[in-house]
């Protein structure tokens with residue numbers, strides 16, 4: 001696993017530290033560096049012997065000098081600085097609260113969720129010492145053990161370890177890993193400072209330093225190499241920051257934007273269409289930071305599965321396997337950021353036992369915003385591969401019900417796998433197109449999560465293919481689908497739910513079309529919803545209230561945006577909605593009455609008046625026939641309908657096997673279900689076949705399975721023969737049938 005940016009802790013970036021810039025300037029100018037904290041701060045707490053210290057220093061020293069030339073003493077001081085910073089951070093209240101009028105229980109839960117829990121520190125390969133110390137820690141009464149019987153809730157959400165103690169213990173146990181991490185952090189900080197310097201330089205208006213990005217003939221031409229291209233990008237961005245002073249008189253802003261966009265496409269490999277779309281989200285400087293951030297991977301994060309373990313135990317187990325990790329940030333108490341691993345994280349015994357799931361940090365956020373409660377009925381509309389479903393299940397402590405739906409069958413299989421591995425027992429998987437299936441098939445949920453399919457512009461660092469694969473059509477079709485899904489999500493929620501009535505909409509995309517514009521659309525279509533606070537505090541940035549001349553609801557600021565270059569997480573959007581009343585019948589895609597489980601629903605035929613909210617594209621079965629999504633009331637069990645579905649599925653299954661369904665299913669004795677099926681299919685045929693002697697029938701069927709056409713022919717011939725059979729012949733036939741029956745019995 002690489003270091004560098006990956007090592008940067010997730011969370012809001014710290015404010016610009018001027019001293020770093022001064023330090024770097026001095027270093028560049030060859031002036032001696034002073035590390036005031038290194039001098040001033042003697043080591044406060046020493047958890048290791050001097051011998052250990054020396055060993056570690058020896059290992060760490062070359063890296064340090066490589067990283068920034070700082071002596072070891074300075075690194076120690078920096079380490080202390082980091083610990084001090086952490087302690088100071090711990091003292092700060094966590095700025096996350098849910099200001100909504102939810103009941104006390106929910107508040108309690110969210111308090112827990114965002115509680116000041118950040119106990120586990122870094123890990124390394126020094127497992128022996130670490131194990132000893134961690135056992136000491138467990139014996140220590142001062143450490144709050146969440147597994148205590150007095151706190152059943154804490155037992156489940158067992159990350160309530162004593163922060164400082166746990167952190168120090170793990171720090172001691174993992175000092176080598178910590179040193180490495182600190183080195184990398186320092187390096188990253190130095191890189192950041194360098195970048196800031198560059199950016200500051202960009203903004204500096206030095207007389208006579210006017211970059212000439214267009215060249216002598218006023219034409220941009222081809223940049224000779226990538227380094228120069230990058231230089232031209234930064235120069236152009238600098239000019240755009242102060243066009244009046246730095247721009248050429250004969251060039252407009254549009255000329256510069258055009259130039260920089262072309263260069264960005266060449267340098268980073270975007271299509272012009274997408275580069276422009278992303279560029280328009282930010283100031284030129286920030287757009288550059290965004291494009292840059294998309295070139296580096298986000299930190300590897302795992303989520304503790306609290307249905308199986310707690311974060312401290314998991315951290316300890318993984319540290320013992322050579323994993324260097326620490327809590328992902330104050331905002332989560334189940335996430336662990338992994339810096340280094342001696343073992344593949346997807347194959348450890350803990351992974352296989354379902355103690356954790358590899359999950360991007362930003363993926364935690366929609367579930368935290370939804371805050372599902374124990375015993376609720378919750379729908380995860382687009383659930384595969386199940387990172388959020390399984391988190392929801394854990395928050396609900398395996399109580400209530402989670403319907404985890406996904407339209408893709410292969411992906412639903414992965415979802416089932418994760419559900420099993422993580423031990424989620426309150427989850428039912430369905431495989432339907434959520435646009436039309438909900439609330440028709442089932443509704444009345446307390447909460448619905450729609451983690452919508454999207455263009456993926458927030459995860460370009462993971463999937464660089466997005467840079468070239470998404471075109472204008474995608475940015476029309478995908479938001480269209482998102483709107484349909486969100487309307488269905490809203491209609492599937494029980495507005496009168498005592499504990500909930502919430503919908504969370506999220507995407508891993510940063511474009512406005514897929515986020516604010518979708519929310520704005522549903523606000524217009526559903527007057528019975530309102531935007532509410534996500535409860536995610538100040539983490540992230542507020543959603544846009546206007547974009548390129550479009551105005552959005554003022555409450556859009558309550559929605560949250562996350563960016564790779566700001567929070568060092570995947571680009572993400574989270575919006576929480578509260579349903580305040582029933583959807584008017586004229587607006588709902590299906591009638592909303594009686595959506596409670598087990599109750600027969602009234603006709604769901606009420607078609608939407610809104611073209612966009614109701615997808616009229618028929619959903620095709622595997623055999624290509626359109627499913628009946630219209631008409632028919634939803635009852636507890638529609639036996640005929642179910643039977644027909646079962647029959648159809650069986651026929652499809654046989655066809656896939658290369659068998660003629662009629663041939664196989666017309667064997668009543670061999671397959672009970674098949675005979676039942678035949679009843680509904682072709683009773684007449686069944687009757688005439690029944691008259692035939694048993695043995696003959698089975699003999700006749702065999703070739704039919706292999707050669708359907710020939711079999712058909714012979715079956716027809718058989719029918720024809722029957723009409724002319726005389727009584728004598730019939731007797732003979734019966735006799736021979738009896739004989740052969742006896743033979744076969746023998």
Ligand SMILES: C[S@@+](CC[C@H](N)C(=O)[O-])C[C@H]1O[C@@H](n2cnc3c(N)ncnc32)[C@H](O)[C@@H]1O
Nearest residue numbers: 382383384385386387388407408433434451453
């Ligand atoms: C962003 S992914 C969901 C990720 C998932 N929530 C998680 O955390 O693991 C979007 C999912 O939507 C599914 N999907 C696409 N169209 C759908 C539809 N019409 N109905 C239901 N699911 C759909 C895709 O198969 C895909 O798995």
